[in-house]
Every structure is written in structure tokens, then in C-alpha cells.
Amino acid sequence: MSVRLKTLAATTVLTAAIAAPAIARDQINIVGSSTVFPFSTTVAERFGKSTDFATPIVESTGSGGGLKLFCSGAGVDTPDITNASRRIKSSEVELCAENGVNDIVEVKIGFDGIVLANAVGDAPVELTLQEIFLALAKDVPSGEGETQPNPYTMWNEINPDLPAVKIEVLGPPPTSGTRDAFAELALEGGCKTFDWIKAMKKEDKSAYKSLCHTVREDGAYVEAGENDNLIVQKLEANPDAFGVFGYSFLEQNSDKVQGSLVGGVAPEFELIADGDYPIARSLYFYVKKDHVGVVPGIEEFLAEFTSEDAWGEDGYLADKGLIPLSDDERSDWAEKVKSLSPLSM
Amino acid sequence: MINFTQEAGFGLRRRKRAEARFQWAGRGAILISLAFLVIMFASIIGNGAGVIWQSQIAVTVDLSAEEIDPENIGDASFNSLVKKGLRDAFPEVEKRKEKKRLYGLVSTEAAFEVERQIQANPELLGGMQTLWVTASDDADLYISGQVDTDLPEVKRRVSDAEIAMLDKLLEEGLARETFNRGFFTNGDSREPEIAGILSSLMGSALTLLVCFALSFPLGIGAAIYLEEFAPKNRMSDLIEVNINNLAAVPSIVFGLLGLSIFLGYMGLPRSTPLVGGMVLALMTLPTIIIASRAALRSVPPSFKEAALALGATPVQAIFHHVLPVAMPGMLTGAIVGMAQALGETAPLLMIGMVAFIVDVPTSVLEPATALPVQIFLWADAPERAFTEKTAAAIIVLLTFLILMNLIAILLRRKLETRF
The missing domain is CATH 1.10.3720.10 (MetI-like)
Structure with missing residues (x-):
């Protein structure tokens, strides 16, 4: 083949590759939350092995990033499913609608507890939500209607019963969904125990939110990155520090770290499932209804995910650290999924 | 006239000392960076070397024609065959929770492994066969000695009951560590014991x-x-x-x-x-x-x-x-x-x-x-x-x-x- 012919052939191949239209997919494409990732991938793997469908591809993009991709269009070149460690926002539903994604099926899959843990050693610490708020908020109340920059440096300054160690909490950065949930459930939960702040919610919502959700930046709260394994390692090295991370990491590392009791409730599987443990959030995924029947296997994948074998109390997802919904809720959601009933906000 | 010998030698000792100091500082810098490199490699190799070995457990499964149709191997329920094999090895296990622990000793991949072994070698069919299957990640941690048995039971990933079962298997030679070929021949998985690169x-x-x-x-x-x-x-x-x-x-x-x-x-x-x-x-x-x-x-x-x-x-x-x-x-x-x-x-x-x-x-x-x-x-x-x-x-x-x-x-x- 002459050089010229070779060049011609190479150019043709390259042009063909570039000009090729979006290739039809034969596997489900899932994006979204890194918290739901371990569960979604487990189901995907089993689904791929036990059926004739291709194993779905699961990307870890974060809840916000996943919903953005999901809502970017209705075509088959967009993801079919997005995982989220929080509920979809109305602004995101609007974005979806703008881009032609109208029928979204919502599936709530279970709970994830957020724990405040330290290295094993002395007995676990008992905290209340108010104490967590006072330890970690940027501004704290100094009287009726007054706030001051957080003055606490030691745990026993907040409550004399707490240990006399420096407040040092390692947790995820603001980009993380875990951090959002922690701020909403733990900090805001402690914040509104002050009556005048609770009253403020109605009058000035944004001031209320900034007071209750802003984490201190003077070094007591250390942003330790998105990797929860790293936080566990750091806690091992520093017995005085506490860490904020997901329940599954506590379960896997129970020989190294222990969870603090919050409001008198320990972060244990049954207690989180019953809703007694106060810092627990719901996990979801969202499906494009229009893709059902277009991309093969979506219906079967949904059936696998919502089977008792997977998300039930003794299912394989519970082994992976997912805290199951109650029996009633499970059958409700499974029914909704089966009929593909669209999301209502 | 300038005395060159004297001028050239001016402060010679001081200048030579400065030179020696600089050279030592240079050697120190190299030594420190080498030390970091050695620490990094040692910790990575120390953590990762164990991957060469993989734990396996022997399960005796019933491959008679009642359980598996030789014409249609894929239709058999290999999962229940493996579970039955495990139950036969530990007849004393009766409670539901204990059974779950027993089944958890082997990987979820075990059923597929049995199927693959039979597909590759159909002569196995027609009787009781002892087949090696991959142990679960927690069982592997115990067999490779990474579980601290001195800790109280609640703080361990592996319970006393599981340890007793694994000890029995080890004693009878029904658990072993072999070369982990799967790490190099498998794709990714959510189950650590079968995940490969x-x-x-x-x-x-x-x-x-x-x-x-x-x-x-x-x-x-x-x-x-x-x-x-x-x-x-x-x-x-x-x-x-x-x-x-x-x-x-x-x-x-x-x-x-x-x-x-x-x-x-x-x-x-x-x-x-x-x-x-x-x-x-x-x-x-x-x-x-x-x-x-x-x-x-x-x-x-x-x-x-x-x-x-x-x-x-x-x-x-x-x-x-x-x-x-x-x-x-x-x-x-x-x-x-x-x-x-x-x-x-x-x-x-x-x-x-x-x-x-x-x-x-x-x-x-x-x-x-x-x-x-x-x-x-x-x-x-x-x-x-x-x-x-x-x-x-x-x-x-x-x-x-x-x-x-x-x-x-x-x-x-x-x-x-x-x-």
C-alpha cells in the first residue's frame, strides 16, 4: 500500500469514527451519589451475573452531579438512572422538565446513618444534638436573640460531663452529600432546640439557615476529604479526635472506632432502622420512565433492586451496610416501582 | 608585591569547611527523600503483598442426576447445592441466624464457581464431589491472620461462631490458601474476594x-x-x-x-x-x-x-x-x-x-x-x-x-x- 493510500485509509477511518452517531446502548447507565454507589454496584453486579442482560455501568459522580447529567436531556445518550443521597430538589425537577425529562420514577431504597465516632478506648461519649451544634457551629447563641463566635475549645466547656479534651472533629468537605445531611440533621437539629432560633425560622429563613448550617472555620472542624477510610485511619492515630462518616464504615471498622451515642441512642443497625437514631438520611434513585423499554433490562433491574433478596431485612444490601426501610414502606415503594408511577413532589 | 601563596590560602580552611557542610547537606537531602521512598514502598508492599494468597473452602456437593440434569447443567440451582453442602458439613447449625453465618463463610461467587467447574469438567457429575470455592472476605481475613481474636466479639468482623467453624475447617484441611489468580484475571467486583484488576x-x-x-x-x-x-x-x-x-x-x-x-x-x-x-x-x-x-x-x-x-x-x-x-x-x-x-x-x-x-x-x-x-x-x-x-x-x-x-x-x- 502506498503512503498516500495509507493516509487516505487512516483519514477515512478517523472521519467515520468521529461522524458515527451516538451508538445504541445495550447496558443500563447509572450515575450519581458516592454514598449509594456501593449498593447500586452490588445490585448491578448480581443483575449482570444472574440475567442475560449486560452488567449496568455505575458512575460515581456525587448526587448533584448525577442529577445534572440525568436532567441534561431525554435521549439515550443520557443516563437512565441517577442515585442520590438526598431527595431531588424542585429546581432539579424543573431543569429536567426544561430538557424534556418529564416522567421520573422515584425509588427510596433505605437509610444511611451518619455517625460521630472516635478511636476505641474509653467508653463511648454521649452527646445531644444541641451539644454537637454548640461544638461545631460557627456562631452560637449567647443569650436571647444574641449570637457570638463559637468560644468553645474543649468538650467539657459545653457540658462538664463531657471529657476534657480539645474539640477536634474530622469530617467531609462542603461538596459532600454527607456534610449536607450532617448539617441539616445534626447541626440544625441542635440549633432549633433554642426556642428563639426556632421562632426565627418563620421570620427570617435565610438567617436561620446560615446560623444553623454554618460550620466553624477556626480549626476545630477539619475537612478531611471525601474518603471515609482516611478519616477512620486518622482517628486511629489521634485518639482525641472525632470523625463524621457513614454507618457502613463504622460497621466495617468496629475494631478500630466506636460511634458516640446521640440523644442517648447508639448508632446500631436496628436503632437506625427503627428511626430512633436521630442522624439518619434516606437514600434514593431516580429512573427515566421514557427509557424503560428502550434501553433493555431497566424493568428487570428495578425488580431486582426492590426484591426482598436485595433490599429486605436479610437481603444482601443489608450485608453491605444499607439500613432497610420498614416492611410497609418497602411494599409501598415496590408497588410504585412496579407500576412506574411518576414522581410527585 | 602581592604574596599569592598567602592570598590564595586566605580563609582556606573556612571555605573548605563550607564546602564539606554543603556536601553533607546534599547527602542528607538525598537520604531523606530515599527514606520517604523506602517507607512508601514498604508500607504499600506490606499492605498489598497478601493479595497473592486467597483463601478457599472445600464444599462437598451432591452432583447426582436428581440435583443436576446432565443435559441441562445451567438449570440447576447451584446456590442451594452449595448451601446444602455447607449444612451437611456442620449438621449442628440449625438456627436461622447461625445458618446465615455459615453460608457467609463462602463467597457469593461460590455457586458460579461450582457451575463453572462442572461446565469445564462434566465428568464430575453423578455423585458426591468435594470442590474448592472462594472463601468470603471476612473468612479470608481470619484465615490469613488479620483478625485480632483478643478483642471482644462485638468489636470484631468475625464472630466466635464463625471462628469455631473456620478452625474446624482448617483442622480438617478443608480450608486452604492458594495463589490468587483471580486478581489478575477477573474484572471489578463489589465482593473484595473476587475483585480483580x-x-x-x-x-x-x-x-x-x-x-x-x-x-x-x-x-x-x-x-x-x-x-x-x-x-x-x-x-x-x-x-x-x-x-x-x-x-x-x-x-x-x-x-x-x-x-x-x-x-x-x-x-x-x-x-x-x-x-x-x-x-x-x-x-x-x-x-x-x-x-x-x-x-x-x-x-x-x-x-x-x-x-x-x-x-x-x-x-x-x-x-x-x-x-x-x-x-x-x-x-x-x-x-x-x-x-x-x-x-x-x-x-x-x-x-x-x-x-x-x-x-x-x-x-x-x-x-x-x-x-x-x-x-x-x-x-x-x-x-x-x-x-x-x-x-x-x-x-x-x-x-x-x-x-x-x-x-x-x-x-x-x-x-x-x-x-
Whole structure:
């Protein structure tokens, strides 16, 4: 083949590759939350092995990033499913609608507890939500209607019963969904125990939110990155520090770290499932209804995910650290999924 | 008159001491960086070496014709066969919760493994057979001695009951550690005991192939034109400055570019090595151009001039006489660029290659992930047994990086002529 012919052939191949239209997919494409990732991938793997469908591809993009991709269009070149460690926002539903994604099926899959843990050693610490708020908020109340920059440096300054160690909490950065949930459930939960702040919610919502959700930046709260394994390692090295991370990491590392009791409730599987443990959030995924029947296997994948074998109390997802919904809720959601009933906000 | 002996010797001892101090400081600096390197390697190898061994448990399964139809092997329920085999080995286990623990000793993959062994060797059918299956990750942690039995039971991943069962199996020779071939032949998995690196290794190889095929010819072409043919004016200065700037642009920017152009505008499929390679090619292009230009510049001008004097056209002079001499230097630059690309994750995040992919990709149009991404995903997984896998994957990545750099050095040593 002459050089010229070779060049011609190479150019043709390259042009063909570039000009090729979006290739039809034969596997489900899932994006979204890194918290739901371990569960979604487990189901995907089993689904791929036990059926004739291709194993779905699961990307870890974060809840916000996943919903953005999901809502970017209705075509088959967009993801079919997005995982989220929080509920979809109305602004995101609007974005979806703008881009032609109208029928979204919502599936709530279970709970994830957020724990405040330290290295094993002395007995676990008992905290209340108010104490967590006072330890970690940027501004704290100094009287009726007054706030001051957080003055606490030691745990026993907040409550004399707490240990006399420096407040040092390692947790995820603001980009993380875990951090959002922690701020909403733990900090805001402690914040509104002050009556005048609770009253403020109605009058000035944004001031209320900034007071209750802003984490201190003077070094007591250390942003330790998105990797929860790293936080566990750091806690091992520093017995005085506490860490904020997901329940599954506590379960896997129970020989190294222990969870603090919050409001008198320990972060244990049954207690989180019953809703007694106060810092627990719901996990979801969202499906494009229009893709059902277009991309093969979506219906079967949904059936696998919502089977008792997977998300039930003794299912394989519970082994992976997912805290199951109650029996009633499970059958409700499974029914909704089966009929593909669209999301209502 | 100046006394030179005296003047030259002025403060000699002090100056020599300063020299000795400087040399010691230099040795100290090298020693410290070496120590860090040794600590890093020791900790990674210490963590990852265990991956070579994998625990297996022997299960006696009933393969008689009542359980499995020899005509239709795939229809049998291998899961219940394995469970029954385990129950027969421990007849005293009756409670539901204990049974769950018993079944948890073997990997969820065990049923598939039994099926594969039978498919590969149908003579096994027709009676009781003792087959080896992979142990679960927690059982593996205990068998390889990574569980501290002195801790109270609640603080361990492996309960007393499970330890008793495993001890019994070990005593009877029904549990063993074997060479972990699966780590090199399996794709990714959520079960640490069967997770392997083949899918990400293939993904990396395909991505680098695309990257090399695009960036090497383009980079060399651009370098030759810029160095030998381009008129020296404002325009070429501007291009030169921009190429040098591009080499320093953070890699995530190239990922964003890939997202909007290759995926958005051209509509190429997401998560594929084709797009990954194209993005990485953009990233390595400046490195290759800069290295290639340096290689061309190091060829003495007399080569080209002699060729021109004998009647060669400029293109002939370059391609027949300058390029062959400069090639080793260019290849070295390309390999160093490829090694950089191999370790890159940030741009791949944007184009969907940070993903869970089980199937081993066989073409550049199939979804794939890359080695550094695999390390990132495993490091983030809650299961304890993934720590070992993460370290082992790092060893594999480092081995490839060292190999590539070694090839670059050898090429330079062997082929480069000095003038």
C-alpha cells in the first residue's frame, strides 16, 4: 500500500469514527451519589451475573452531579438512572422538565446513618444534638436573640460531663452529600432546640439557615476529604479526635472506632432502622420512565433492586451496610416501582 | 608585591569547611527523600503483598442426576447445592441466624464457581464431589491472620461462631490458601474476594493505545514543522509560548474540554477508552512536542546542511537524515508522556470513566475504566478487605510506571548518539 493510500485509509477511518452517531446502548447507565454507589454496584453486579442482560455501568459522580447529567436531556445518550443521597430538589425537577425529562420514577431504597465516632478506648461519649451544634457551629447563641463566635475549645466547656479534651472533629468537605445531611440533621437539629432560633425560622429563613448550617472555620472542624477510610485511619492515630462518616464504615471498622451515642441512642443497625437514631438520611434513585423499554433490562433491574433478596431485612444490601426501610414502606415503594408511577413532589 | 601563596590560602580552611557542610547537606537531602521512598514502598508492599494468597473452602456437593440434569447443567440451582453442602458439613447449625453465618463463610461467587467447574469438567457429575470455592472476605481475613481474636466479639468482623467453624475447617484441611489468580484475571467486583484488576488494566491499555496513536504522530509532525520549517515570526513565537503554557494546564481542564467537545458536540459514547485516549492525547501532546523539538535541536545542523548540499529537498533532508537521529529522543519524550497519562484520573472523571465496570473491555468503544481510577474506587470502599486490593493495585500501577520509565532510559542509552 502506498503512503498516500495509507493516509487516505487512516483519514477515512478517523472521519467515520468521529461522524458515527451516538451508538445504541445495550447496558443500563447509572450515575450519581458516592454514598449509594456501593449498593447500586452490588445490585448491578448480581443483575449482570444472574440475567442475560449486560452488567449496568455505575458512575460515581456525587448526587448533584448525577442529577445534572440525568436532567441534561431525554435521549439515550443520557443516563437512565441517577442515585442520590438526598431527595431531588424542585429546581432539579424543573431543569429536567426544561430538557424534556418529564416522567421520573422515584425509588427510596433505605437509610444511611451518619455517625460521630472516635478511636476505641474509653467508653463511648454521649452527646445531644444541641451539644454537637454548640461544638461545631460557627456562631452560637449567647443569650436571647444574641449570637457570638463559637468560644468553645474543649468538650467539657459545653457540658462538664463531657471529657476534657480539645474539640477536634474530622469530617467531609462542603461538596459532600454527607456534610449536607450532617448539617441539616445534626447541626440544625441542635440549633432549633433554642426556642428563639426556632421562632426565627418563620421570620427570617435565610438567617436561620446560615446560623444553623454554618460550620466553624477556626480549626476545630477539619475537612478531611471525601474518603471515609482516611478519616477512620486518622482517628486511629489521634485518639482525641472525632470523625463524621457513614454507618457502613463504622460497621466495617468496629475494631478500630466506636460511634458516640446521640440523644442517648447508639448508632446500631436496628436503632437506625427503627428511626430512633436521630442522624439518619434516606437514600434514593431516580429512573427515566421514557427509557424503560428502550434501553433493555431497566424493568428487570428495578425488580431486582426492590426484591426482598436485595433490599429486605436479610437481603444482601443489608450485608453491605444499607439500613432497610420498614416492611410497609418497602411494599409501598415496590408497588410504585412496579407500576412506574411518576414522581410527585 | 602581592604574596599569592598567602592570598590564595586566605580563609582556606573556612571555605573548605563550607564546602564539606554543603556536601553533607546534599547527602542528607538525598537520604531523606530515599527514606520517604523506602517507607512508601514498604508500607504499600506490606499492605498489598497478601493479595497473592486467597483463601478457599472445600464444599462437598451432591452432583447426582436428581440435583443436576446432565443435559441441562445451567438449570440447576447451584446456590442451594452449595448451601446444602455447607449444612451437611456442620449438621449442628440449625438456627436461622447461625445458618446465615455459615453460608457467609463462602463467597457469593461460590455457586458460579461450582457451575463453572462442572461446565469445564462434566465428568464430575453423578455423585458426591468435594470442590474448592472462594472463601468470603471476612473468612479470608481470619484465615490469613488479620483478625485480632483478643478483642471482644462485638468489636470484631468475625464472630466466635464463625471462628469455631473456620478452625474446624482448617483442622480438617478443608480450608486452604492458594495463589490468587483471580486478581489478575477477573474484572471489578463489589465482593473484595473476587475483585480483580483485569478490566481496569485492559481499559488503561486501550486508552493509552488511542492516546499514543493520536498524540505521537501529531506531536512529531507539529514539532518538525515548528522546529524546521515554520518562519520565525510573531505568530510562531505565540504558538511556542502557548504550547509551553498548555503543558502546565491542570489535567481536569482537558477533561472538561473532552466533555463538551467529544461527548457533547461529536456525540461519542461516554465512558469509552476512545474518548479517554483522545482527552489524554490532548494532555500529552504539549509534552511530546516539547521533547521532540529538543531532540531535533540536538541533531547537529551539519547533518541537514550536508544533505541539502548534495541536492536533497528540505523534507528529504529532515526525514532521511535528521529524524532517524532524533527518533530515540522523541520516543523517550512520548513514553514519559504516556507514563503521565497512565497515572491520570481527573480528566477521566469528566468523561465518565470513573465507573464500576465488571466486564473486561475488548474494544475502544466499550465502556472501561483505568488503573488509577480503580485504585481510587477501591480506596473509597467500606469493606476492609479492599485495603489489600488497593495496595496491590498501586503496586501494579507502579510496576508499569517504572517499566515505562526504564524503557525510556534504556532507549536513550542504547540508541541516542551524542555529538
